[in-house]
Amino acid sequence: MESAPWIAVPDDAGDKYTRGVLGVVTGSEQYPGAAVLGVEAAVRTGLGMVRYIGAPRAADFVLHRRPEVVTAVGRVQAWLIGSGMDAGSRPQEDAVRLRTALRDGTPLVIDAGALDLAGQATGPVVITPHYRELATVLAAAADDDSDAVTADDIAADPGAWAVRASESLGVTVLLKGHTTYIAGTDGSRFSVEAGPAWLATAGSGDVLGGVLGALLATHAREIAASSASAVPALAATAAFVHGRAGERASQGGPIAALDIAEALPATVRELLAGR
């Protein structure tokens, strides 16, 4: 699959709303940095606006880093939820914020601490677990303990588990790892090996969530026309762009998650130049 066609280029008649707005409910008291990383990545992937409506401490950090972010509630074309949250200790305020996103009917990227809520979403969903997170999600969905799958089982055959999870949960699955596997509800299957192992660093997945959130928010029309085929293609594009940004940032050396986000504009530019 070509990734470049899945990058939305602004048209001359457009404005920030027609380009697409991403709503973000991420971060927490314990993990405010995840909110900063996801928002940074979304802004740098390209979109009209980000509305951040997470925890106040995280919102302060987000605004300090990205003053263009709006913290007022309003219409969005997609949501990114769960990065930097802990499903095991969810404050009531976060439950309310997450419900707003889940009931909106717009497409959602569901990561980390909101993965347990995927079944409650009213819009098309792509979940972005790593192996341990997928094992937890599948354990929660299993009829009894004998069906339980471990992270080691998933590591042994990640592509097959991404497909099984997509079929049993009825959502698009983006399973993170050295190779990232995407399984869509329409039968789409992608495997993306675009980046170096230096990408295995704290917050790298939070950056991926922001990239994918921006891509969903800027393709509302395509998703409305066919969410089952557009969402997995956009997920594969996000994994590819994330991997290429990691490669660009690393050049064979170590990287921090923010370096990946900062490499996104040049990565997108390079992709567009080639199309």
Ligand SMILES: NC(=O)C1=CN([C@@H]2O[C@H](COP(=O)(O)OP(=O)(O)OC[C@H]3O[C@@H](n4cnc5c(N)ncnc54)[C@H](O)[C@@H]3O)[C@@H](O)[C@H]2O)[C@@H](O)CC1
């Ligand atoms: N800067 C930030 O705010 C960051 C926030 N993050 C957030 O942190 C939350 C938890 O994500 P995880 O991927 O860690 O969740 P996991 O539940 O996969 O990882 C936690 C598990 O990792 C294992 N573990 C912990 N420390 C270990 C060590 N030193 N050696 C070996 N095993 C160890 C333990 O089994 C532990 O239960 C998510 O909400 C995520 O989004 C992470 O993305 C990292 C960066």
Ligand SMILES: Nc1ncnc2c1ncn2[C@@H]1O[C@H](COP(=O)(O)OP(=O)(O)O)[C@@H](O)[C@H]1O
């Ligand atoms: N060995 C690896 N090689 C290349 N990319 C990797 C490797 N391990 C992890 N990644 C990528 O790094 C990111 C890690 O995400 P995640 O596990 O959610 O970390 P975090 O929670 O710290 O953000 C994912 O995009 C994953 O595909």
